[in-house]
Amino acid sequence: MFNxxxxxxxxxxxxxxxxxxxxxxxAKLESVALSRxxxxxxxxxxxxxEMELRASTRRCAAVAFARQVAMYLAHVACGYxxxxxxxLFQRDRTTAAHACRKIExxxxxxxxxxxxxxxxxxxxxxxxxxxxxxxxx
Numbered sequence: 531m532f533n534x535x536x537x538x539x540x541x542x543x544x545x546x547x548x549x550x551x552x553x554x555x556x557a558k559l560e561s562v563a564l565s566r567x568x569x570x571x572x573x574x575x576x577x578x579x580e581m582e583l584r585a586s587t588r589r590c591a592a593v594a595f596a597r598q599v600a601m602y603l604a605h606v607a608c609g610y611x612x613x614x615x616x617x618l619f620q621r622d623r624t625t626a627a628h629a630c631r632k633i634e635x636x637x638x639x640x641x642x643x644x645x646x647x648x649x650x651x652x653x654x655x656x657x658x659x660x661x662x663x664x665x666x667x
Contacts, residue, residue: 598629
């Protein structure tokens, strides 16, 4: 199913898993909606177009860093595994792992740490809201 030499993408996933991924405690969230929210929040915070963050190529250093922040948020704020983060952002899981390590190392900068705290709170709040709605249905 998954070739170890190429990153898993939503297109290579089985249809039943394509639109939903496991979220934290086992609840389901629309992965596309969540990744889009994260991309919009990061694009706004870093002054970068969302389209640049979605690009399949690295782009400039500022765009690559912002994309790493988005991957970090998906992993830390939403509890996605590194494999799931890779799938969401159409990257390999090792790329997602590198992004998370790099951003965690950068948290020594107080300004960046504050920005990440704000983004994490926003994403967690939205995810909690969605999880609550899904339980009510």
